[in-house]
Amino acid sequence: MRFVLIPDKFKGSLSAKEVIGAMSSGIRQVHPEAEISSVIASDGGDGFLHAVASAIPVREVLCQAVDPLGRKIESRYLFSREDQAAYIEMAECSGLVLLDASERNPTRTTTLGTGMQIRDALERGARKIYIGLGGSATNDGGIGIAHGLGFRFRDRSGKVLEPVGGNLTRVHQIDTRAVMVELKGADLFAINDVQNPLLGSKGAAAVYAPQKGADVEEIRSLEEGLKNLDLIVGKALGHSAADLPGAGAAGGAAYGLHVFLHAKFIKGVEFMLKLTRSETLFKEGGIDLLITGEGAIDEQTLQGKLIHGVVLLGNKYRVPVLAICGKLDLAPGDIGKFGLEAILEIRDPRKPVQYSMENAAILIENSLSEYLRKRKNT
Known part of the structure; x- marks a missing residue:
């Protein structure tokens, strides 16, 4: 299995590098031999x-x-x-x-x-x-x-x-x-x-x-x-x-x-891929899943945040895209607008926001491994 990770930071919780580490750990739990490539990207904002x-x-x-x-x-x-x-x-x-x-x-x-x-x-x-x-x-x-x-x-x-x-x-x-x-x-x-x-x-x-x-x-x-x-x-x-x-x-x-x-x-996203020469990964083909994410996904995400750019990249090379977020603030009917395979929300609504922020790494890891395990068995 080949994975490419292009997440944003989870603001106030994890840097993009730390998010990549948590995602990688989650993947390894299900696909220990997976080939994982990553890009520390930015949509031009802070970071x-x-x-x-x-x-x-x-x-x-x-x-x-x-x-x-x-x-x-x-x-x-x-x-x-x-x-x-x-x-x-x-x-x-x-x-x-x-x-x-x-x-x-x-x-x-x-x-x-x-x-x-x-x-x-x-x-x-x-x-x-x-x-x-x-x-x-x-x-x-x-x-x-x-x-x-x-x-x-x-x-x-x-x-x-x-x-x-x-x-x-x-x-x-x-x-x-x-x-x-x-x-x-x-x-x-x-x-x-x-x-x-x-x-x-x-x-x-x-x-x-x-x-x-x-x-x-x-x-x-x-x-x-x-x-x-x-x-x-x-x-x-x-x-x-x-x-x-x-x-x-x-x-x-x-x-x-x-x-x-x-x-x-x-x-x-295009700028960072060119700067890192990472688009060659996609041109070679064979990528099974492109994974992105950020602290919150809402209507503004569609207006051009990093995730939007990653989705466009996935569409360009016909690679499915999965997103992980701390908080999902969308009506159920709007989720399909993003062109994503799925959106995983790590927040537990029964617990304070601070809990999710302090434990974001393990929550990302567990959420992703659970999803990939189900995906593998279907």
Whole structure:
């Protein structure tokens, strides 16, 4: 039997590496001679740098930046000398984890810190820059990133606006006179598996702003702000990308990366498979089961999280896909939408959530071995 394991982390419980270890133990209980291959992957969210560092030789670079509220911090990204490529994780400077619950408000937050990291990488000679999106505390349409690279967003009076979500409705003109010339010689890539557009019921504000602390009125204001930004971008730059699948990722940061920095979008799973040269496993054929998983599976999983990308990979090579999760939050009728052979939930509803988190490894191992034993006998 041949198995390929491509799980995400179980947030707050197990790293992706630990999940792979638990899955492998479960497989060995039923198929002791199984051939098991694994990929430490990322959909571009938090854990992106760890996934990259596990795949290729890179060095860590420290640079001064700011957090989502503009406070000075020391941040890190990765650099590969071999191909002059930088790898930046958006959550490092613009992440929700950097804020206390009382500080979370996407009308006040900015992606400026991520822009400062991109600037630093360009100044160090980066020719390719890969930005892992996800886990952001922001909804600024990427104007913070652009500001960090020399773009200036002005109101009707010509005053430079602070690049935060709450100022999107005030953007009237885009000043490109101070944009870094180094941008012309670099290729940028936005890494994420989210397919949401910028605007509308599935857009950045409607879907993700509530998770970042926005109330109903703030969500409405952010939506209007993103509409205004897209209007001004169309007039100033002659290019609109609001309907581009994935533009709504990270509070519209993906949109900003595309329209201001000409970044191309790459799906997280595809990116990691290429980086690790793991797709050769599938091209060779003979894989019996592809196993993935993450802490929770819900409706948003269908919007482009890692599991969605793994399912697409399985479909491409006609390999069945099994998912394991800590918590399954789907109506029974919706489970079939994922294209999975099955979803295994390790949580015991009779016990506290903390129990499942503390015992996630053995629960994954036992759940998987039980499923494979039944699968083997049918």
